[in-house]
Amino acid sequence: MPVASGATPAIDVAGLTVVRGRTTVLEDFNVCVPAGKVVGLLGPSGCGKSTLLRAIVGVQQVKSGRVTVLGEPAGHRRLRSRVGYVTQAPSVYADLSVRENLAYFAAVLGIPRVAMKLELERILGLVDLERHARSRVDALSGGERSRVSLAAALLGRPELLVLDEPTVGLDPLLRTELWGLFRQLAARGTTLLISSHVMDEARRCDRLLLMRDGALLADDTLDGLLSSTQTPDVESAFLRLVGQGAAGPAV
Amino acid sequence: MTFRRTFATSGRVLRQIRHDPRTIALLLVVPCVLMGLLAWIYDGTPTFNKIGAPLLGVFPFVVMFLVTSVATLRERTTGTLERLLTMPLGKGDLIGGYALAFGLLAALQAVVATGFSIGLLGLDVAGATSLLVLVAIVDALLGTALGLFVSAFARTEFQAVQFMPAIVLPQFLLSGLLVPRDQLPAGLSALSGVLPLSYAVDAMRTLTVDAAVTSEVLVDVAIVVGFVVAALALGAATLRRRTP
Numbered sequence: 001m002p003v004a005s006g007a008t009p010a011i012d013v014a015g016l017t018v019v020r021g022r023t024t025v026l027e028d029f030n031v032c033v034p035a036g037k038v039v040g041l042l043g044p045s046g047c048g049k050s051t052l053l054r055a056i057v058g059v060q061q062v063k064s065g066r067v068t069v070l071g072e073p074a075g076h077r078r079l080r081s082r083v084g085y086v087t088q089a090p091s092v093y094a095d096l097s098v099r100e101n102l103a104y105f106a107a108v109l110g111i112p113r114v115a116m117k118l119e120l121e122r123i124l125g126l127v128d129l130e131r132h133a134r135s136r137v138d139a140l141s142g143g144e145r146s147r148v149s150l151a152a153a154l155l156g157r158p159e160l161l162v163l164d165e166p167t168v169g170l171d172p173l174l175r176t177e178l179w180g181l182f183r184q185l186a187a188r189g190t191t192l193l194i195s196s197h198v199m200d201e202a203r204r205c206d207r208l209l210l211m212r213d214g215a216l217l218a219d220d221t222l223d224g225l226l227s228s229t230q231t232p233d234v235e236s237a238f239l240r241l242v243g244q245g246a247a248g249p250a251v
Numbered sequence: 252m253t254f255r256r257t258f259a260t261s262g263r264v265l266r267q268i269r270h271d272p273r274t275i276a277l278l279l280v281v282p283c284v285l286m287g288l289l290a291w292i293y294d295g296t297p298t299f300n301k302i303g304a305p306l307l308g309v310f311p312f313v314v315m316f317l318v319t320s321v322a323t324l325r326e327r328t329t330g331t332l333e334r335l336l337t338m339p340l341g342k343g344d345l346i347g348g349y350a351l352a353f354g355l356l357a358a359l360q361a362v363v364a365t366g367f368s369i370g371l372l373g374l375d376v377a378g379a380t381s382l383l384v385l386v387a388i389v390d391a392l393l394g395t396a397l398g399l400f401v402s403a404f405a406r407t408e409f410q411a412v413q414f415m416p417a418i419v420l421p422q423f424l425l426s427g428l429l430v431p432r433d434q435l436p437a438g439l440s441a442l443s444g445v446l447p448l449s450y451a452v453d454a455m456r457t458l459t460v461d462a463a464v465t466s467e468v469l470v471d472v473a474i475v476v477g478f479v480v481a482a483l484a485l486g487a488a489t490l491r492r493r494t495p
Contacts, residue, residue, distance in 0.1 A: 020495055057337050061493045075492060080339040091330030095267045107259035108340045136270065152334070 008071060010035040010160050010191035011056055016065030018051050025051045026214045029065070033193055033207075038186045040202055041195040042234065043211030049195040050088065052211070053162050056193070057085040070159055081109050084153030084161045088168070090145040091152075094138035098129055098148050101137060105152045119155065126181060127151040143170045150178075154185075161185065163194045167201065179204045202234040210238055217241045252343035260340070260348025261355070264322070268356065278318070278356060282310040282364040290372040303374045304383060305428055305455040307364055311357045311391035312448060313419055319353055319398030320411045327402070333494075342487040350395055350483060357391025358384070378458035382468060386458065389475050390451045394419075396482035397447075403489030422448035427456070447478035 011033035018026040025048045033039050041049050054060035055067050058075015067074035070082055092101045102120050111119055124130045127147040132140060137148055150166055167175045179201070182192050186206070194205070202208050202222055210218040210225070218225055218241060222234070229237040268274055289306065293299040326332045335345065361384045368374040376383055401418055405411035425435065425443040432443045432453075443449045454471035457464060 059333055059337055059493055061495050075337075077339070080337060083337065085334065085337045087330045087333065089330050091334040093263070093267060093331060094329070095270045096263070100263070100266055104259055104263040105334075105338070108256055108335065108338050108344075110253075110255070110339060 008035065009033055010070060011193065012066075012068040013052070013056070014066045014068075016052075016055060016067060017063045018048075018055060018060060019063050020051065024214065026055070029214070029216065031209060031216055031219060033191065033209075035191050036186060036189050037206040038182055038192045038194065038204070039207045039209060040205035041193060041209045041211065042199055042202060042238075043195075043197065043217075045197050047211045048214040049197075049211055050164050053085075053164050053193070053195060057083055057162050059085075081156055082159045084155075084158035086146075086150050086153045086161075086163045086166055088164045090137075090149035092137055092145070092148045094145075095136065097134050097136050098124070098140075098151075099133045101148060102151060102155065106155050109156045111156055123151045123154050126154060128177065143174055146170070147178075158190070160191045161193070163192065165195055165197070167196065167198070175201075199234040199238060208234070210234075210241065212238075212242055252341040252347065256340055256344040257347040257351065260344055261352035264349060264352035265355065267322075268352075274318075278314060278360055279363050281314070282307075282360060283367040285310065286364060286368045286372060286374075290368075290374075299372075300375045301459065302428060303368060303372075304376050304459045305426075305452045307361070307368060307383065308387050308390040308451045308455045309423060309426075309428075309448070310364065311360050311387050312394040312451065313415070313423075314360070315353050315357055315391040315394030316398040316419055317394075317412070317415055318356075319349065319395045320402040320405065320414060321408060323349065323399055323402040324405050324408060324411045328407075332490075336490070336492045342490045345490065346399060346483050346487045349399060350392060353395040354388065354392050357395070358388050361387035361391065376458055377460055377462040378465070378468065379462075382465065383455070383458055386451065386454045386468070386472060386475075389472055389479070390448075392479050393447050393451065393475055393482070396479045396486060399486035400482045400489065403486070419448075422446045425449065426452040428452055447475055450474040450478075 009032045013029060013031045016026050016029040017024065029052065043049055051060060055062055056069060056074055069079055072079050099120060102123060103116065106116055106119060124133055127150055129144065129147055129151060132144060137145055140148065146166065153161060167178055170178065182194065186192055207221055208218065208225055209216060220228065225234065225237050226232065229240045231237040231240050286303065289303065290299050365380060365384050365387065369376065369380060397418060401414045402411055405414060425439060425446055426448045427443065432440055432449060435443055450471040454468045457468050
């Protein structure tokens with residue numbers, strides 16, 4: 001079982017600059033994610049959320065800066081079985097069944113053969129896909145596919161989960177169920193960093209990071225954010241922070 | 252690199268192909284149909300016996316090149332490669348897993364096509380049939396290795412497929428099948444000498460005419476294997492855990 005490591009943050013980003021093509025996506029970016037919490041990374045599409053997440057899991061080339069994850073430099077060999085990562089598009093094999101996908105990723109993670117069956121059943125239960133275990137992924141709905149992708153990241157109980165827009169396109173019931181799962185994982189000490197462009201999801205997070213144009217607008221709890229901006233909801237808080245007042249286009 | 256991860260990867264690749272029976276049928280049937288066509292075209296002439304064996308080496312090369320470059324490109328575009336590279340999978344596990352899986356398929360293809368050509372089409376080969384199959388497998392591995400390598404330079408499946416005429420056809424033209432390599436213009440003859448398929452075709456030609464000389468064949472095979480290893484190493488070098 002993962003253990004929250006006291007006061008050391010799960011993620012520490014210092015002075016991170018990322019240039020993709022000709023665009024500077026992140027410039028001198030600093031942020032800290034506490035361990036054992038559900039942290040929401042909110043901001044409009046194209047604000048640099050995914051790039052930040054990619055830098056945290058160590059697949060993004062960075063120009064400068066330091067990203068420390070669970071006490072190791074991001075992308076370090078020792079982190080590869082401690083961090084689970086889910087990209088926006090479901091990154092699983094469409095031409096394999098759900099179980100075949102999970103069995104392969106479990107083998108890659110080095111989960112012992114004897115523990116495999118139990119682990120797959122545990123994971124299938126967590127994401128509620130037991131009924132579809134033998135179905136090919138390309139026969140599943142979009143929401144089910146993204147849960148297969150999530151399931152693969154949950155294998156082996158990673159200490160940190162980095163989820164890029166995991167609830168996009170899900171119906172409200174499923175979304176609620178997934179957030180229930182995230183809370184359940186956090187209660188057991190897992191740290192979750194979850195990006196979303198739906199400001200509404202903020203109320204389900206312990207802490208919020210608000211981003212726009214590659215800059216961090218706010219790093220606070222929901223209550224702290226609302227009281228410091230004197231606004232009734234995250235959407236208004238966001239608009240207040242970008243200096244547009246209460247009126248303006250929805251984000 | 253670990254055995255378990257490499258075998259898990261090749262098992263996964265084979266499982267994907269097993270879910271695609273049409274691809275398996277194409278892999279096995281197309282070379283036989285082509286050989287049959289060739290036998291029919293050259294009916295009553297000695298030509299089929301001359302070029303039959305070299306072509307048995309060329310087909311698996313072409314097919315495996317295509318299959319591998321599309322398969323690895325798919326792995327890149329669907330994000331599964333990025334996921335794998337955040338996990339404890341070595342580059343060697345991935346490359347080795349693919350080479351093993353497609354090598355097995357190639358072996359199956361080679362056995363079927365060779366058996367069909369010798370048994371039913373009456374292809375006459377002086378050398379040992381087992382050597383013929385071995386050369387065909389090595390050729391297929393060459394296709395896999397080159398496919399893995401060039402897929403790194405393709406962004407789309409359209410591009411990946413275009414690499415076939417770009418990489419494979421020149422090798423075919425210069426391999427000595429159309430004009431013997433020593434009769435090619437000087438520059439082309441030298442170029443032919445640095446292309447792997449030339450040695451694959453040389454090996455097959457030797458097998459066609461000579462029952463005894465196996466060391467010559469083995470040298471050619473060793474050269475092709477050298478190219479395979481180099482292409483696999485280059486392919487591994489194109490796999491980057493961090494991308495722009």
